[in-house]
Amino acid sequence: MEKLSYKTLRMLGYKGYLLEKAPEKILQFGEGNFLRAFVDYWFDMANEKAGFNGKAVLIQPIRTGLTEQINTQQGLYTLYLRGSEKGRRIDDKRVISSVSRCLNPYDTEDFDKMMEVAASDDLQYIVSNTTEAGIVYDPSCRREDRPASSFPGKVTQILLHRFEAGKEPLIILSCELIDNNGKELKKCVEQYIDHWKLSDAFHNWCEKCTFCSTLVDRIVPGRVHDPKTKSEMDRANGYEDDLIDVGECFGVWIIEGSSGLENVLPFKKAGLNVQVVSDVTPYKQRKVRILNGAHTGFALGAYLAGFNIVRDCMHDETIKGFMNKMLFDEVIPTLPLEQQDLEAFAAAVEDRFNNPFINHELLSISLNSTSKWRARNMPSFLEYTEKKNKLPTCLTMSLAAYIAFYSNDIQERSEKGLSCRRDDGIIYIVSDDAWILDFYNEHKNSTEEELVHAVLCNVKMWGRNLTDVPDLEQTVTMYLKKIHEDGAKEAFAFCL
Template structure:
């Protein structure tokens, strides 16, 4: 079989949608699985549905990357979006053709900077991981390239400014996809810091502010990447070798914070795509973190101790799934600000996503860093519910007891805090200070452990024992877990 490219597709008589020639209107920092299954998928759909007529040039953000493979395949790759949708199993295949090439700035940064001279270029997208948007004062303007992503972007924007001056309309719409709060604004802040540090001039800094739109965005899709165990059979079925096969869940949602005029420029709505352009992305981020992530964090530790290993299997257990749904619908949704109908629709999609037959999502992998996760994802719902109703949310309170029971390890080693579930050993992974704390309290009884954890302000940023009745209720629930197990506690919450 031949490697995937346009000639190969012509030879096998491929008759699906392809866009071979179009101007490069998008520069993307990041060539990994996520952006190719998310942003590039949406752009490819825009091209087909609305005549957006845009190609994407990729730039790998770190030295090791996929540039050679992408260029060998002329930017083409096969994407599979799989899961449950409206109660049915779905497996959608699409060849993505919006990518032209991938540049390696560590081999030829000048080629990247030349893209800034392209008058058609209008959009910059990026996902350089949570650590990518960071200001490193050791970066210099003369570095080839700057080591930080914001440093590279500043160099790129300066070349644009040098080429077109302050000409109106030659700035960029910059869509940041990193998983940090206010990602677009944080990126803009870093760029302006570099412009000041490198003394690139007031005119340039004013141009950054006035001609460029740094959009904060929320991204939501689980991307499972290259399907190593299935790749050979997929290639055999397709009749070509694709070294860049990408897979993800069918669900996808992108919220972009920007002015209404952006809806005309980026006609996602016209294409019927799940992309929302709004003046405030925060309620949608809160919805995702509280419902999707909060649901995970609320039930997985208890479900693991009850003998489950995979999220999908939990959804087939009436008690565990019931506990999760009661947490979401009765205790989390009432604390959120979006319309109830929207929240419940999103919640229903969460259950379908967790049932995905193509993803074996291990509970232990979700358990990583559960202390900070509980603080960020669940604690706001606990406090919001208490403030709104004056009572403790039963399931959320129980989830804190599940967390304490899960973190009752026996031996602290280099690779984590070792604990036991029945006849199995599992490893608790968290910040070392967290593990050392629990190791120091491993002999505590339920009441003492609950008090120690609730009053640890380093964990929560406040003293949780001050929440009326919380410490006492958690200690009681932890005793019930010791006597009857987490499964029976979940059952009691549903009674």
């Protein structure tokens, strides 16, 4: 079987969209699964739908990566977008042709090629996803390094080279999963300007570059590792593809910038779900409190009720009903965006959780649930309580379910975590910070009243004493007893 290439596709009579040659307009730091299923997909669609006519040069951000595989396949790969939309099973695929090549800047020749792209008249964008640890200032980086070890150091080298070549400023789209990713990258670049004693003229030129903070949202399980599944996909496609990528069909890219930026970017013209907004913060709140908050809000109780994966929960009217009541009645009223926008996003959550292609385990969601409940659910809980002057039923139950999950028939405390027993006899491991696991282990013989009081007044856990919230201690204790006596599913049903 032939390797995926433009020649192979021509031989097979491939009928899908392809763009074989185009100017290299994007310099992309990161060649992994997420960026190829997200950013490169959007630009591929912009090429097809809006005549963007641009290619991305991928930069391998660390010493080892996919450079060889990408160049062997001429930048081509098959992307599967799978999931559920309004209850309808979606299984789409397309060959992505928005990538021209990949460079490894730790190779001397490729470093020079990267700098050639940096000084090109065609270049318009820098895009990145170098993980949460990527946007970090490292003072050991030097201007003359080839390349600088840190990602912001590399960006400063590229911008300086472009400035010295007399070229136009760039639009920089940061996709790392940290708050204010674009602002943080710009801050690091400014630190290098100071540290390397670069000119005021260069600093002023950098001010004309547009550093955009962005919010990315698409679940990307990534490459197919099972040899049998991979072989079946290759056979169905008629070519060998070592870069097959898989993502969910849902996707949205929120980009912070001025109103004029929307007309500069190629996505609006292509009719894509890429939005330019003045402030990305409320959209991050929407994602964290609705999507992530839904996971944390029902997953622990659902696991205690005997469920193991997210999709099965969406086929149970009690668990699904609990999640939807929590989102629509308790979370959405606390958020600042338009009601219609929030309700549409929440409605899509059910489809995303019902993805027939992803077996998302509830136990994987349960990792570090203390900090997750504090970050994802507690803000909605507190704002609802303050706004309505009463407790939100489902969010309060989710707190009781969290306590039940961490304390259910504790067997032992070991290096692996805290071993607990589910009602059906299955032993599961609670994973969290050591001090949290020690806390629950120390309270394994406490009464419900004692345990709830100890949890709620633990300021280290929540950043405040939650026993100050009127009626919370008594209500959580009542819910915890209900979970113990009637089971978690009956407790969820009680909320409905």
